[in-house]
Amino acid sequence: MGRMRMSSEDVVLVEESKNSGDPTVVAVNCPDKAGLGCDLLRVVLEFGLYVTRGDFSTDGKWCYIVLWVVARPISLKIDWQSFKNRLVSCCPSCLPAFYLDQLSGSSKSPPLYLLKVFSFDRKGLIHDVTKLLCELELTIQRLKVMTTPDGKVLDLFFLTDSMNILHSKIGREETCEHLNVVLGECCISCELELAGPEYECQQGSSSIPEAIAEKLFSPAMDDRPQALNYASEATVIVDNLLSPAHSLLQIRCRDQKGLIYDILRISKDCDIQIAYGRVTSSVNGYRSLDLFIQNEEGKKIVNSEKQVGLCLRLKEEMLHPLRVMISNRGPDTELLVANPVELSGKGRPRVVYDVTFALKTLDICIFSAEIVRHSTLDREWEVYRFLLVENGGFAVSSKGGKQDVVDEVRRRLMGW
Incomplete structure (x- = not known):
C-alpha cells in the first residue's frame, strides 16, 4: 500500500x-x-x-x-x-x-482549435509557423495551405493543445502575438478560435490517385540498393526457449529517429505486453532491443503464424516507418509523405516540422499543403501532401531534383 x-x-x-x-x-x-x-x-x-x-x-x-x-x-x-x-x-x-x-x-477527445494565418508568401513561412507551434506544444492535427493568385497565403492549422493554454482568450491572443513576431511584416492577420462542429467532423478525405497510392503504400516501396542493404541487416527473432513464461523478442536494425516509439506503437496496436525490455546504445549506427513479451492473454507467443506476422510487421515498419515520394500533379510537382496511424487515431509527431524544415533547407517554396487520412486493407495512414513551387535555384521537376527532395526529406524524418 x-x-x-x-x-x-x-x-x-x-x-x-x-x-x-x-x-x-x-x-x-x-x-x-x-x-x-x-x-x-x-x-x-x-x-x-x-x-x-x-x-x-x-x-x-x-x-x-x-x-x-x-x-x-x-x-x-x-x-x-x-x-x-x-x-x-x-x-x-x-x-x-x-x-x-x-x-x-480518457475517451474524451481534446478540443480542436482553428488557427487562420493570412500573410504575404515567403520561403520557409510554413516551417516558421510550425516551429513556433511545436515550441508552444500545439499539435497539428490537420493542415490546409492555399496560395492566392496575388501571392498571398492562407494557412489553416487545426490544433490540439497539450498545455491547455488556448481555452482562454488571453492564451489565444498571446499565441497570435507570438506568431506576429515570428512572421514580422509579412503577416496580414492571425485568428485563433475553437473549431466549430463543421470543422470537427472534417477528417480530410483522401483523394490520392490509385496508381500513386499503390506505390506509396507498397511494402517494397524503396528498392534502391542502399535500402536493400539496410533491409538485409534488420533482424527480428522470437525465442521461446530462454524464459518459461515469456517470449523473447530480439530486434536489431539501423538506428533512426522514433525507432523505439515505432516498435512500442506496433506492440501496443498488436496487444503485445512487454514485461521487461532493454534498449542498448547505438553501435556503428545500429540499435538492439531485447523485449520479454506476452500476448493479450498473458501467455507466450507460440503460434508460428503469429510469430511470423509480428516479425514481418515490425521489420516492415522499422524499415519504412515513413513513406516519401514525388509525383506529378498535372504540370506541378507534389511531395507525398505517409505514416501509419496508431489504432488510437494519433498520427506521428513532428512530421510537418521535419518536412518543412527539409524544404526550407533546399530553398523550396510550398504552393499548397494538406493532411489527409487514407485507409488500406490493414491500417490507416496519415498522408501529408505538399505542392511544390519551381524556382530558378532548384529544378524540382527534374529527375535529379526529385530524388534530392526525397533524400533530404527522408534524411530529416529519419534523423540520419
Missing part, C-alpha cells in the same frame, strides 16, 4: 544532465496500463528528444521505466518541467480515485 501514497511528483523523476551533450535521466514509476511505453515514447519524440538507452519492467500492475535522453540537435532548448508534466499526464494516477477519474475521462 506504500506505493499508493506516492505523490504525482514521484511518478516521473527527471535528472537533468550537468554537461552539454550528456543524457538526461528520466525515471517513470507508476501503475501499469496497456500501451504506456508507446505513450511515453510519443512524448519523447514530440519534444525532439533521442533515447540513448532504456530499461522497461513491469509485473502487470506496476511498472518502472528508465530512459536516458538527449536533445537532437543538442542546441534544442527543452522545457524539462513541461516535459515532465506531459509524461505524468500519460501515467495512471497513483491514487485509486484519481485513477478511476482518469480512466473515465
